[in-house]
Amino acid sequence: MAQKTVLRKPKGFMDVYKHKPGTEKDRTHYCPGCGHGILHKLIAEALEDFAVIDKTILISPVGCSVFAYYYFDTGNFQAAHGRAPAVGTAVSRANPDSIVISYQGDGDLAAIGGNNILQAANRGENMVVFFVNNAIYGMTGGQMAPTTLEGQKTTTTPYGRNPLSDGYPMQMCELLNQLTAPVYITRTSLHDMANIRKTRQAVRKAIRYASEKKGFSFVEVLSMCPSGWKMDAVRAQQWIKEKMIPRFPLMVLRDNAENTGPIERPVPVLDPEEVKKVLGYDTFETTGFKKRPGTMFRKVALRVAGFGGQGIMSTGIALANVGMKYGYNVSWLPSYGPEMRGGTANCSVKIQEDSIGAAECTEPNMVIAMNQPSLEKFEKLLVPDGILIYNSTLIDVEPSRKDIRVCPVPITGIADELGDTRVQSMVSVGAFAAVTGMFDPEEIKSLMPTLFAGKSEKVRKLNEEAVQKGYDHVKRNF
Amino acid sequence: MNKQWEYPYPEIDPDICKGCKLCVAACPKNVLVISSKLNSKGFHYSEYVGEGCIGCGNCFYVCPEPSAVTVYLRNYVEGEVS
Structure with missing residues (x-):
């Protein structure tokens, strides 16, 4: 790939967000400083660079990113709450040559969709799951999520999350790492430039694995929610570094792709x-x-x-x-x-x-x-x-x-x-x-x-x- | 008309910018500032001071708004598709 000479809105996005209602079809609905936009941009850039926009199908979740289908110029589905991996499974099985991306937040993936993600990962479905972890339910107004930190104040834990009544933050990467099938499991963060670039590498790697049919990739991204956390975006980045990373350590938990061949599934009998x-x-x-x-x-x-x-x-x-x-x-x-x-x-x-x-x-x-x-x-x-x-x-x-x-x-x-x-x-x-x-x-x-x-x-x-x-x-x- | 840029520079759409200040914090040369003016949405938008950009791309990658920041790198030729 030739050296880039200009960094501009990637082609993975629609030129004009024509499906978005209202008059502001040139910008996203996200709050100022939201991590979703950054990850969206990294995904769209990778899709453009690998020339796979036309064979990508993105599954939008329920959550702030519910409208991801306004923005990505790919095939789009919007799944019921937590069911993106199940919809992704069907899409992937029906179109084995497509690149299936399930984009989910922590409330969607770790709470209501907890079993969906475990089963899809266990089957090693050929898809990429981007898991945006911001330790809170953003869309609904900042309630406690499965990934909310101990002591973190949310609208439903006004005295801070107490593990004795509310349990501990769920570490999804570590949970999925117990399974045999996934090929790539990693946790990255958006809290500074070095880590945004690491996230970029992880996104590109996962999409490349999907295009090579390596199987199931899981990329957890620690992301800021300035509105839900009630702080400005720069302070939110600091908060990730100080509070979230000690609980959610950044690391590559698994990268088995080199030893894994392309997945060929048995063809079902339909006659x-x-x-x-x-x-x-x-x-x-x-x-x-x-x-x-x-x-x-x-x-x-x-x-x-x-x-x-x-x-x-x-x-x-x-x-x-x-x-x-x-x-x-x-x-x-x-x-x-x-x-x-x-x-x-x-x-x-x-x-x-x-x-x-x-x-x-x-x-x-x-x-x-x-x-x-x-x-x-x-x-x-x-x-x-x-x-x-x-x-x-x-x-x-x-x-x-x-x-x-x-x-x-x-x-x-x-x-x-x-x-x-x-x-x-x-x-x-x-x-x-x-x-x-x-x-x-x-x-x-x-x-x-x-x-x-x-x-x-x-x-x-x-x-x-x-x-x-x-x-x-x-x-x-x- | 092709035009070779001698120096890299960022272009920030003042109307799209939501003023989150992430790019200001991420710029290693501190050449981005928050404007005293408001855009049509009521945000103090981010702007380039006019010189000193090294084309690192930080502001592009940290910006959550897909079309707010464009960075023209040193060897960019206008009209060329990247």
Whole structure:
């Protein structure tokens, strides 16, 4: 690069701040002596010098620098409070060749966005984060920020920040330095010319790393807020030197870029056919069976309920899959507690000619209850004349309602006789087929390779038998 | 018309300057002063005394207002793009 002969407003800025409302489109909104302007200028200069203005996307935060998009002649986003690293992640992933800059203040980055920055840094997103630390919430009128110093008076700590009630200043560089992924972490200051020039070097280095796709760079800049600190700009620079630097020591905490190659992330699978293949649905035709004439139901709203582990969910999924094969519209909606086994579980299944609105069955016309508590709970929901299939092996109390049709099936007992209680779900499926007359047991059996994809032939045979037993039991007894 | 500047000098836009005095404090030669006059925003703006600038660029880099300070360095040729 040729030696500069003139220092003037860098090209990284707009010529005229045309997006800024009002008449003063030739100047920033910042207070006199604000550190933001200095850092803005260093960034804009670096973007111009590296000729990357057109491939840079800047994420503005919430805070005084919320309007950074008025000034920078780059691509611009403005993110919700603290979310700039998340927005930056999306921008960077969608445009891997762009230079993403997240520009944030201390309230934005260290308070509400604390976890956002940690996660983005931990993923080593290819972006630069400029963290302007002025130890105060400037925009909102000088309240205590996470980086406010011990004893510092703000509008919300009028007696000074007391660590016993308000905690200690958060050192974000040191926090991020615990993570493996970041390549460059540094803390600089704007309190005198030597340090402004050091900041300039850090800004240029970070932007260069981003253009070389080195990963995550974090530049913390101690900056003055003359209005919030209630002092003039020159005194504010002194204050940084005397008060802030002892708490926030200036140093390069990490610079690993030399040992880091350009980051190439795995390309996500977005092709619908590929997704189907991964889920094992590439060979599954959603139609194929002829609907059986004379079925009792145009519309099945089924609730299957029981203990977790009783095959509640698999019954629901199997029925929905079979229904789909017959050309019905189907839905399946699980509902269970945090535990995988032993808790209560239930699912809603809809199988019908019409299109489905809500997937949840609040007024089921059919219930399969696998245990006593489920019977008590879901019996009440049944519509009059609805059908209740219950597991008579585990339930020895008669259902209390008289306006419904009941169909006790020893589901667990049948499964146990077959040698594996886990096939209860297929006994239920068989019983359902017999009660409704919607499905043919032979056709259900022909779907075993799909329903039990990846399972052994023995397991499939056992389940086929279970379907038949459940079907036969209902046919024989009712 | 090309014109070679023999000496470097700063140019401060009196209307954009917010009078924060950072440049006055940063100038190693003390050739910037705060004017007794007010600009249209009511700030006492910073101005160059007219000689003594060495073209160090401090005032440019310390100024928070992007377009307030321009520094013409020794070998600047007018009309040239830097």
